[in-house]
Amino acid sequence: MFQFTTDEIDDLKNGQFLVEVEYISVDPAMRGWISDIENYSEPVPINGTMRSFGVGKIISSKHYDFKVNEYVVGWLGWQKFSVVDESKIKLKINPQKAPLSKNLGVLGLSGITAYAGFINICKPKKNDVVVVTTAAGSVGSAVGQLAKIYGCRTIGLTSSNKKAAICKSKFGYDEVINYKQTNDISSILKKIAPNGIDCFFDNVGGIQFDAVMENLNVKARIVICGTIGMPSFPIPNGPRFNRTLLIKRAKIEGLLVLDYFSEYQKIYNKLLKWYVEGKLVSEEDISDGLENAPASLIKILNGLNLGKQLVKI
Amino acid sequence: MFQFTTDEIDDLKNGQFLVEVEYISVDPAMRGWISDIENYSEPVPINGTMRSFGVGKIISSKHYDFKVNEYVVGWLGWQKFSVVDESKIKLKINPQKAPLSKNLGVLGLSGITAYAGFINICKPKKNDVVVVTTAAGSVGSAVGQLAKIYGCRTIGLTSSNKKAAICKSKFGYDEVINYKQTNDISSILKKIAPNGIDCFFDNVGGIQFDAVMENLNVKARIVICGTIGMPSFPIPNGPRFNRTLLIKRAKIEGLLVLDYFSEYQKIYNKLLKWYVEGKLVSEEDISDGLENAPASLIKILNGLNLGKQLVKI
Structure with missing residues (x-):
């Protein structure tokens, strides 16, 4: 069962930074992540934050390479603010090249x-x-x-x-x-x-x-x-x-x-090129508000979405 | 149904040679070759010679590269004498390196x-x-x-x-x-x-x-x-x-x-090396006489053989 909760944001430790999450991803694979049947990754723990890709802006940082106002994509979780270190981040993105949301779908x-x-x-x-x-x-x-x-x-x-x-x-x-x-x-x-x-x-x-x-x-x-x-x-x-x-x-x-995350940036660059050329288009199905994330998951498991399911926070 | 028949040997055309077959192979895959269920190769035609690998000695030749007294392995069929051209032959073998029969099994x-x-x-x-x-x-x-x-x-x-x-x-x-x-x-x-x-x-x-x-x-x-x-x-x-x-x-x-026949000679050379070193041994189950080939096929389909099933002609 999902619960919507509010917590204090922890102080940043060295190497950490705070991301204001703008979009989170909703994926069919999440069915497996919240089940106790054997899977390729550990289940999300009871009372843990739901695992999810997200895109957002750095608003505070104690990491030399990740600066305020930069945009990042990575494991931000289903939350509005995410305190992360470099290990959770897949790449920095340029928000001028493609709309933020595309970085979770056709470019994500x-x-x-x-x-x-x-x-x-x-x-x-x-x-x-x-x-x-x-x-x-x-x-x-x-x-x-x-x-x-x-x-x-x-x-x-x-x-x-x-x-x-x-x-x-x-x-x-x-x-x-x-x-x-x-x-x-x-x-x-x-x-x-x-x-x-x-x-x-x-x-x-x-x-x-x-x-x-x-x-x-x-x-x-x-x-x-x-x-x-x-x-x-x-x-x-x-x-x-x-x-x-x-x-x-x-x-x-x-x-x-x-298994292909070591090639993420290389593949991203290829996809971005095709996207910019108009060869790689996508549909998006965007719900509004973090509280609607569980309903969005049920929606995709029932095949009722059209295109990449996201939640705008 | 298999029939044991005797025919005249055709005169050799240019490029053909006559092989006296010494051993023929009996393989589980033959179940598929004599069935009309879709398979990777055409079924053996009714009244055709049963398709089979064999090893034998050239006893007459109209092919420059295949000389009398040389030994060959290839698609010789279930027969005592086989008139073939180069397309049926996989390789020439040296009968001093390994017993003839091994060239249909562990080296075949x-x-x-x-x-x-x-x-x-x-x-x-x-x-x-x-x-x-x-x-x-x-x-x-x-x-x-x-x-x-x-x-x-x-x-x-x-x-x-x-x-x-x-x-x-x-x-x-x-x-x-x-x-x-x-x-x-x-x-x-x-x-x-x-x-x-x-x-x-x-x-x-x-x-x-x-x-x-x-x-x-x-x-x-x-x-x-x-x-x-x-x-x-x-x-x-x-x-x-x-x-x-x-x-x-x-x-x-x-x-x-x-699909790997283009590498046959290369693989054969590796296997032969391991064979000579004693690292690649094999069991053989050899029946005597061409007339026993169908019974040998039934035997292997019932799992009653031990090792490579061959017939000595």
Whole structure:
């Protein structure tokens, strides 16, 4: 259960600085962070501040390299004021280059995740056929656009006609499937990708995953970035794809963006360049007020957001 | 259905040569080659010669580079005399370096498969914990020994106490599990590999696969080399491991040795060196007479062979 509390701000120690947080991020992965089921990171402790990326302005500092009025992105938590040291910060940003909020979405964890999974793991080639689930989402829409930048053909899976329309008009998908309007995603994929799917960026699992697996091309590369369409526990059953992987010599790999944090600045610079060129656009769904953060989390877990979910503080 | 037939040998055309076949290979993959279920290669045609690797001596030649009395390994088929051109041959061998039969096993497809999957895909590091299914088999036993050469800790899964004993005494496995004597492979693995499994070379699928998946270390690498423990069709159900792959940032990749045929000679040279040094030993299960080839195939599909199954002609 989330509680909204007010505390005194601690005095800064040497090396610390105080950030006034302007936007916080709300992510599907948070489902895992507040659960006691095994995950890649420790659960947020009871009575701890909710873990979250944020962007804000330094308003006080005892750190030589982090000065007042500079803007930073990092693990600021769901709070208005955040006392942090350098270890929590991913990068300084220039607020003139892009709106602050973009640094949490297409230029933030969503964009970095999309790049790490699609470029580093899928290793796309020109004319590859690429399928993306949650195609209109903050990560999915970035993957779709990266795939177009790399000369691929893109197929998006999404949950409504409204999102499908945005996938085409805004994110440049070549084909979009509203998976809620069919019982046979596999046959649709077979029709629009008769030679098979080369890259698959999956945020969902379950029947959408199965449908793509039934249509792989030889040497397909699959990134598992999320499993939002599957229960965490107990592990559900589904088709055993061992033989498919064998026959297609396909590869599946799990992606955790934290593994790519050493490349954050390098990837950010690439994304920023494409953003400035207009090749990487994004939708944002911004709630107002810290007290609305939990409701925003529930909203994205129910798929009711459109684009990167943020809270403006 | 297999038939034993006798035909005239065609006259050699330019570029062809006649090989007197001495040993032919019998492989689990042949189950797929003679089935009409989708596979990585065309099925063997009705009334065609059964596809197979073999080793033999050139007894007549119209090819400048392939001379009478030279020994070759390649796609010779299940037959006593094979008229082939260069495209069917993988390499010439020196019969002084190793017994002829070894060139179809530990120095043949089995060894090349083990090397390609374990070295190229698993990319083993010193002290990695490595699990191998069909650990006493021709591919499995080679993987187990390669893992020891690379300084790994090896755990073999096998189907009998006799095979388990050979795994330890001959192939140097650190731990062996007779999977037929337990209902809970996963708990045994947890005990002997409490920090998790780094590399998994799987020839089987099904419950052995599941047990290993439940005990992966972070950044585990899994090769799917075979699915002999699973029906081909319809695809059976089992646990959906998407979330496991995500949390562990693990990788699964399907292996087909044919994809590594351009490196055949290079890999052969490495295997031969280890063979000569006594670091790569193997068991062979040799039937006598071409007419026994189909029975030998059934034998290995039932797991009743011990080591590389061959037929001496």
